[in-house]
Amino acid sequence: MHWWIAAIALLLVVAAVFFLQRLYRRPWQELESLLTRIGRGEQPRTFLLTGTAPARRVGLALEQLLVRQRELDRQVTKDAAEVRTVFGALTDGLLVVDSARHISICNPAFEKLYGQSPIATGTPLLDIVRDSDVLEPIRAALDEPRPRIAEVLAPDRKKQLQVTVVPITGNDGKAAGVVALFHDISRLKQADEIRRDFVANVSHELRTPLSIFHGNLETLLEGGDLDENETRHIYEVLKRHSDRLNLLVNDLLSLAGLESKEANLQLSEINLRNFLADVTRDWAKRLAGKNLSLELQVPDNFPAVLADERRLEEVVHNLLDNAVQYSHQNGRILIHAGALDQEIVLSVSDEGVGIAPTDLPRIFERFYRVDRARSRELGGTGLGLSIVKHIAQLHRGRVEAESILGQGTTIRVILPNAAPL
Numbered sequence: 553m554h555w556w557i558a559a560i561a562l563l564l565v566v567a568a569v570f571f572l573q574r575l576y577r578r579p580w581q582e583l584e585s586l587l588t589r590i591g592r593g594e595q596p597r598t599f600l601l602t603g604t605a606p607a608r609r610v611g612l613a614l615e616q617l618l619v620r621q622r623e624l625d626r627q628v629t630k631d632a633a634e635v636r637t638v639f640g641a642l643t644d645g646l647l648v649v650d651s652a653r654h655i656s657i658c659n660p661a662f663e664k665l666y667g668q669s670p671i672a673t674g675t676p677l678l679d680i681v682r683d684s685d686v687l688e689p690i691r692a693a694l695d696e697p698r699p700r701i702a703e704v705l706a707p708d709r710k711k712q713l714q715v716t717v718v719p720i721t722g723n724d725g726k727a728a729g730v731v732a733l734f735h736d737i738s739r740l741k742q743a744d745e746i747r748r749d750f751v752a753n754v755s756h757e758l759r760t761p762l763s764i765f766h767g768n769l770e771t772l773l774e775g776g777d778l779d780e781n782e783t784r785h786i787y788e789v790l791k792r793h794s795d796r797l798n799l800l801v802n803d804l805l806s807l808a809g810l811e812s813k814e815a816n817l818q819l820s821e822i823n824l825r826n827f828l829a830d831v832t833r834d835w836a837k838r839l840a841g842k843n844l845s846l847e848l849q850v851p852d853n854f855p856a857v858l859a860d861e862r863r864l865e866e867v868v869h870n871l872l873d874n875a876v877q878y879s880h881q882n883g884r885i886l887i888h889a890g891a892l893d894q895e896i897v898l899s900v901s902d903e904g905v906g907i908a909p910t911d912l913p914r915i916f917e918r919f920y921r922v923d924r925a926r927s928r929e930l931g932g933t934g935l936g937l938s939i940v941k942h943i944a945q946l947h948r949g950r951v952e953a954e955s956i957l958g959q960g961t962t963i964r965v966i967l968p969n970a971a972p973l
């Protein structure tokens with residue numbers, strides 16, 4: 553009988569131990585394995601802990617915590633991707649360095665500028681950038697935290713960059729790093745240079761006739777004993793130079809009109825053969841002056857050209873003017889029209905002095921003249937071909953020049969063939 557009671561008691565004790573273990577020890581074990589799995593980045597199938605109500609609440613809280621953390625993770629990844637997209641889309645080079653001058657962020661534009669891709673986070677700046685003009689403002693902004701701006705040459709030695717360095721200041725007021733932005737200002741610089749050259753050129757062009765006016769007018773005012781011939785000569789000089797000034801001002805106005813934002817074309821369909829015949833009719837006298845022959849070559853059934861007639865006239869006038877100016881006596885001039893694919897090619901060729909290969913690429917620049925004194929003497933302003941180029945470009949076309957020194961020159965104006973403008 554006694555063994556029977558003892559067995560029941562033992563059973564009860566075992567059951568109690570089992571029950572207590574399940575209630576108090578199991579939840580801890582399960583929690584531990586749950587945390588290990590979360591730590592490994594796995595997604596546990598259940599957060600239900602066996603045991604008491606508090607253990608179940610812990611499981612539930614853990615699940616909510618994990619859901620929230622996943623949500624945050626997702627947000628951070630999304631934010632990082634967005635930031636990367638923005639950095640990648642920036643055309644300016646962007647660089648962030650820490651106080652030890654190690655790179656913490658840089659974008660593809662910066663990597664491209666400095667010819668290294670990818671640049672790992674933590675790379676010392678000195679490994680990538682060696683130009684002291686760039687390093688100096690960064691060092692200065694770290695030493696004494698305020699923004700700096702510097703203009704530097706890109707490593708390719710061609711692009712000009714504006715580097716803006718802004719310190720990132722910590723709570724202690726010291727620079728914890730800097731952000732540097734590399735902006736390409738080559739075009740701005742170039743435009744500025746062109747503008748300055750242009751102003752200098754115009755002033756120079758104006759100075760000569762003005763000083764001639766001044767000198768001759770003084771002579772007229774002072775000189776009581778000038779004879780009729782001398783006076784007449786002075787008037788002729790004044791007239792010649794006022795004509796030149798007129799030409800210059802006209803060309804300048806024409807250029808200004810072509811360059812203005814409102815520049816527009818009055819397009820009409822032009823029959824080139826009739827048009828060229830009309831325009832060149834007025835040139836008979838000038839051609840005869842040098843005994844030049846002029847031939848027009850426009851194929852039969854040549855398609856009508858959609859262009860601004862007045863401006864096309866200016867083109868032909870400028871090209872013909874050069875051909876006559878730079879031709880020798882008894883030379884031949886040829887105006888040719890051809891249709892190529894989607895383009896119309898209008899060319900003016902002469903057998904004149906020609907242009908050296910070193911000058912050829914520059915003749916469409918404003919005021920560029922191979923022989924400045926000679927061009928001036930011949931009444932040139934140095935603007936004719938740049939006007940031609942502008943007119944071609946307004947028509948979405950282009951210009952080309954071909955020449956052999958001493959043999960002759962061909963200038964071609966290529967216009968799109970009735971393309972929608």
Ligand SMILES: Nc1ncnc2c1ncn2[C@@H]1O[C@H](COP(=O)(O)OP(=O)(O)O)[C@@H](O)[C@H]1O
Nearest residue numbers: 874878915921922927932933934935936937961
């Ligand atoms: N047909 C040509 N033959 C030789 N040189 C030319 C010819 N056309 C232009 N050039 C050269 O190109 C320069 C620029 O031409 P352009 O702009 O018309 O100015 P310009 O007023 O001097 O004629 C000229 O000064 C000349 O040196």
Ligand SMILES: [Mg+2]
Nearest residue numbers: 874932936937
């Ligand atoms: Mg000219």
